Amino acid sequence: MLLSQKLCYKYALITFMFFGIQGIVSTGGALDTVFPDFPNPVPFIAGRSFHLNISIMWPLFGITGIVYYFFGREAGREMYSLKLIEANFWVFLVTIVTILGSFMFGFNEGIEYLEAYRPLKLGVAVSICILFYNLIRTYFVARVPKSRATLVSILAGSFTLIVFFLPNILRYAHPVAEEFIKFWVVHLWEEMSLELIGTGVLAAVVVTLPGIQRTTIENIIYLDITVMVLTGILATGHHYYWAGGPFYWIWVGGAFSTIQVVPTLLLLYSIIKTVKLQYFFQLEQREKIAMAMIGCSMFYHIFGAGLMGFLMAIPAINKYIHGTYITSAHSHLAVFGVFGFLVLALSYYIFFSEIVLDKSSYWLSWAGIFLLNGGLLIMSIALLVAGGLQSHLWYVVGLTVGETNQAIFPWLLLRLAGGLTYTTGSSILTYIIIRKTWSNFSLCFPSLKQLEQQRKLELQDLHAGFQQISIAGNNLSRVLRRTKVLLDKYLKLK
Structure with a gap:
C-alpha cells in the first residue's frame, strides 16, 4: 500500500x-x-x-x-x-x-x-x-502512459471544479448574472466535474475486478468524457431560463438533458458485458458492500438523475413542475442517490483496506444500506406525489398555496417517515465507522513523521535486499568460475 x-x-x-x-x-x-x-x-x-x-x-x-x-x-x-x-x-x-x-x-x-x-x-x-x-x-x-483514461478523467474533473467555483467568489451587480454563475456550481459541479472524477475513480475500482479489460473501460471513458463535457455545459441551460435568461435556453437545456444519461449507460453496459454475476460472490466482504452501494448509485443515476431529469427538462413539462416538490425529489435522487452512494461506497472501501471488518459490522452495513434505500425511495415517492398534486391543484383546480399545503399534508408526513428511515440507516453506517476508528485511532490518524520513518525503513529493507542479491550473485559468479576451472581440468585429464 x-x-x-x-x-x-x-x-x-x-x-x-x-x-x-x-x-x-x-x-x-x-x-x-x-x-x-x-x-x-x-x-x-x-x-x-x-x-x-x-x-x-x-x-x-x-x-x-x-x-x-x-x-x-x-x-x-x-x-x-x-x-x-x-x-x-x-x-x-x-x-x-x-x-x-x-x-x-x-x-x-x-x-x-x-x-x-x-x-x-x-x-x-x-x-x-x-x-x-x-x-x-x-x-x-x-x-x-500519460494517456491513461482514469488519470485524464480525474484531472479534467478536478480542474473544472476550480474553473466553475472561482467566479462564485466575486460579486455581481446584476442578479441574473449571479444566478447564472451560481448554477456553474449547483449544476455543473454535479453534472460534469463530479461526473468526470466519479467516472475516473469508479473505473479505477472496476479494472481490478475479474474479467475486466482496461482497454475496454478506457475506450468507454474517453467517449464518456466527450459526452459529459458537451451535455453538462449545455444542459445547464434549462436553469438559465428560470434565472431570467432568454427563452431559447429552456429548449437548449431540455435537448441536451436527454443525452446526459448516455455516459452512465455506456459504462454500465461495458461492465455488464465483461463481469459475470458469479464474481460478486467471490469478493471480500468490504468489496461486496462497496459494490452494492455502487450498484445503488448506478440505479439512481439512470432512473433518478437521468430519466427523471430528462422528463423534467422537457419545456412543456418543466413549465408546470418547476419549483414544486418534484424538483426536491429529483435533487434527493440525483445528489445523494448518485454521488452520495458512490462516495460512501468508495470511502467504505478505503476505510476497511487495513481495518478488519467483523461479522456484526458487515451485517449492520447491509442493514444500513437497506434503510438508506428504503428511506430515500419513500421520501422521493412522497415528494413526487406531493409535487404532482401541487401542480394539479394550482394550475387545474385553482387552489391557493395554503389550501394546497393542507391537501398535500399526508404526503409530507410520509416524507418525514422516509427521512426517519434514511437517518436510521445513515446513523448505523456512521456508528460502524466511528466504532472502528475508536479501536484503530493511530491507523486512521498516522503522523507524517511516522510515515516518513516507515518509508525510510522500507527503502532500507529494499537496499538490504538488493545488497543480498548482489552478494549472492557475486558468490554464484565465483562458483561458476570455479566450476569452469574444474571442468576444464577434468576434460584435460580425460
Whole structure:
C-alpha cells in the first residue's frame, strides 16, 4: 500500500461523520416542514442553508480523499506531496466546519447552495486548488502512459471544479448574472466535474475486478468524457431560463438533458458485458458492500438523475413542475442517490483496506444500506406525489398555496417517515465507522513523521535486499568460475 493511501482513512471517517450529521439535520427540517409550530432550536432558514451546503460539501470532501487514494495507484507511484494531502485535509475540514457553524449564527449571503460568506468560500477554493496541484505534479512524473483514461478523467474533473467555483467568489451587480454563475456550481459541479472524477475513480475500482479489460473501460471513458463535457455545459441551460435568461435556453437545456444519461449507460453496459454475476460472490466482504452501494448509485443515476431529469427538462413539462416538490425529489435522487452512494461506497472501501471488518459490522452495513434505500425511495415517492398534486391543484383546480399545503399534508408526513428511515440507516453506517476508528485511532490518524520513518525503513529493507542479491550473485559468479576451472581440468585429464 502507498503511504499516501494511509492518509486517506481520516478523509473517509470525516465523510461518514458529516453524512451522519446531515441525516439528523435533514430530519429536523422535515419535521419543521410538517409541524411548523413545533418548537425547534434551529431557525428554518439556518437549518435549510446548513442542509443544502452540507449536502454538497461532504461528497466533495469524500471525493477528495478518494481521488488521493486511487490517483497514486493509477499513476504507479506515490503522490507528489504527503504534506499537501495532510494540509488539504485540515484546510478543507476547518473551512466546512466554519461555514456550517456560521449558518447557525445567522451569517448568510442568501444565495441558495452558496450562502457562505465570500471569505469562507476562499477556503473551499484553496482546498480544491491544493488537490489539483498535487494531482498534476504527480501526473507529470507518473510511471504509466500519460494517456491513461482514469488519470485524464480525474484531472479534467478536478480542474473544472476550480474553473466553475472561482467566479462564485466575486460579486455581481446584476442578479441574473449571479444566478447564472451560481448554477456553474449547483449544476455543473454535479453534472460534469463530479461526473468526470466519479467516472475516473469508479473505473479505477472496476479494472481490478475479474474479467475486466482496461482497454475496454478506457475506450468507454474517453467517449464518456466527450459526452459529459458537451451535455453538462449545455444542459445547464434549462436553469438559465428560470434565472431570467432568454427563452431559447429552456429548449437548449431540455435537448441536451436527454443525452446526459448516455455516459452512465455506456459504462454500465461495458461492465455488464465483461463481469459475470458469479464474481460478486467471490469478493471480500468490504468489496461486496462497496459494490452494492455502487450498484445503488448506478440505479439512481439512470432512473433518478437521468430519466427523471430528462422528463423534467422537457419545456412543456418543466413549465408546470418547476419549483414544486418534484424538483426536491429529483435533487434527493440525483445528489445523494448518485454521488452520495458512490462516495460512501468508495470511502467504505478505503476505510476497511487495513481495518478488519467483523461479522456484526458487515451485517449492520447491509442493514444500513437497506434503510438508506428504503428511506430515500419513500421520501422521493412522497415528494413526487406531493409535487404532482401541487401542480394539479394550482394550475387545474385553482387552489391557493395554503389550501394546497393542507391537501398535500399526508404526503409530507410520509416524507418525514422516509427521512426517519434514511437517518436510521445513515446513523448505523456512521456508528460502524466511528466504532472502528475508536479501536484503530493511530491507523486512521498516522503522523507524517511516522510515515516518513516507515518509508525510510522500507527503502532500507529494499537496499538490504538488493545488497543480498548482489552478494549472492557475486558468490554464484565465483562458483561458476570455479566450476569452469574444474571442468576444464577434468576434460584435460580425460
